[in-house]
Amino acid sequence: MTLPTQQASIAWTFHPHNATLELVFFGTFISPSGWVGYGINPTSPEMTGTRALIAFPDPNSGAMVLLTYILDPTVKLQRTSLLSRPLDIHVMSSSVTLYGGRMGSVHNGAAVQIYTTLKLSPNRTKINLVWNRGLYVQGYSPTIHPTTINDLSSVTTINILSGFSAAGHSNIKTLKTVHGILNAVSWGLLLPIGAVTARYFRHIQSVGVIWFYAHAGIQLSAFLLGTIGFAIGVRLGELSPGVVYGLHRKLGFAAFCLGGLQTMALLFRPKTTHKFRKYWKSYHHFVGYACVVLGVVNVFQGFEVMGAGRSYAKLGYCLALSTTIGVCIAMEVNGWVMFCRKAKEEKMRREGLVGGFEKGSNSNN
Numbered sequence: 001m002t003l004p005t006q007q008a009s010i011a012w013t014f015h016p017h018n019a020t021l022e023l024v025f026f027g028t029f030i031s032p033s034g035w036v037g038y039g040i041n042p043t044s045p046e047m048t049g050t051r052a053l054i055a056f057p058d059p060n061s062g063a064m065v066l067l068t069y070i071l072d073p074t075v076k077l078q079r080t081s082l083l084s085r086p087l088d089i090h091v092m093s094s095s096v097t098l099y100g101g102r103m104g105s106v107h108n109g110a111a112v113q114i115y116t117t118l119k120l121s122p123n124r125t126k127i128n129l130v131w132n133r134g135l136y137v138q139g140y141s142p143t144i145h146p147t148t149i150n151d152l153s154s155v156t157t158i159n160i161l162s163g164f165s166a167a168g169h170s171n172i173k174t175l176k177t178v179h180g181i182l183n184a185v186s187w188g189l190l191l192p193i194g195a196v197t198a199r200y201f202r203h204i205q206s207v208g209v210i211w212f213y214a215h216a217g218i219q220l221s222a223f224l225l226g227t228i229g230f231a232i233g234v235r236l237g238e239l240s241p242g243v244v245y246g247l248h249r250k251l252g253f254a255a256f257c258l259g260g261l262q263t264m265a266l267l268f269r270p271k272t273t274h275k276f277r278k279y280w281k282s283y284h285h286f287v288g289y290a291c292v293v294l295g296v297v298n299v300f301q302g303f304e305v306m307g308a309g310r311s312y313a314k315l316g317y318c319l320a321l322s323t324t325i326g327v328c329i330a331m332e333v334n335g336w337v338m339f340c341r342k343a344k345e346e347k348m349r350r351e352g353l354v355g356g357f358e359k360g361s362n363s364n365n
Helices: 073-077 172-201 210-239 246-268 277-305 312-350 353-364
Strands: 009-015 020-028 035-041 050-057 064-071 090-098 111-119 126-134 155-159
Touching (some): 035 064, 050 111, 172 210, 172 246, 172 312, 277 312
Antiparallel strands (some): 020 111, 090 111
């Protein structure tokens, strides 16, 4: 079976009469001083709690070694070095070879085979398989692996009788795509456009109050779509217990909370003649612009999380956002030109230059 990430694969033979599993894992190195490993999590499909077998070149002799590790929560937090210790699952035998036999050498892209014979619990036909690879080994302690989307998604549940991955997480990729599109459109585009509508169109007398309804409609639509995208993101976190994107998650919660405050603020909007109107206006502007900034920053963070930092999707979003920023700059410049012109005319009127000129013209006629 080809595994979903890192060009890894496995092959196995299961003996139901004695619940023995003979398994071989195929992986590749990404560094001459790196490591490759896989493991089985007895409880859930995640890294924490995995009983792992990790292969790497011996720092003293250069020969391949295969050591066993238990990935407890302290490993994820990187509080202590990962030290080898016996597994609490029944491993009957294990060995490792480089692809090509003993004459093989570890280099970028070198393949490794890890052979293991396990004694499973009776009537157990599903295993939670976790695998990964890293760049360095300090002594006999493998260091943290890369944290791209592929590296954080190296987990699956396999039915060893049927040979199929367990269903239930097959829609994660679709949910990620929908999550990204909804949030990019809502938090990353509609929200800034709504802010632009309020800033530059409310001073145009011919527009009247239409700007307010356009502003409110765009922002409410953005918040509704963003809420759906936020809910999908929470669901993705539940479906991927071993994958945590700390910054992206925190920014998402912050943007959602600020968006909720902005929406609730509409219910407590004072009248223009109320003494608290200016305080509400200052609050509304500050929270609104903060929400826009957080939303846009988190969209870019989302592209990195999905491994789409150099994708056409990000390019398209950048073009759309750049167009919006360009319109803002043009309207800002035009606004300042109009403001300066009106200020100059007002100054001339106060000094009597305009009135005197008009009076002189009338007397000559």
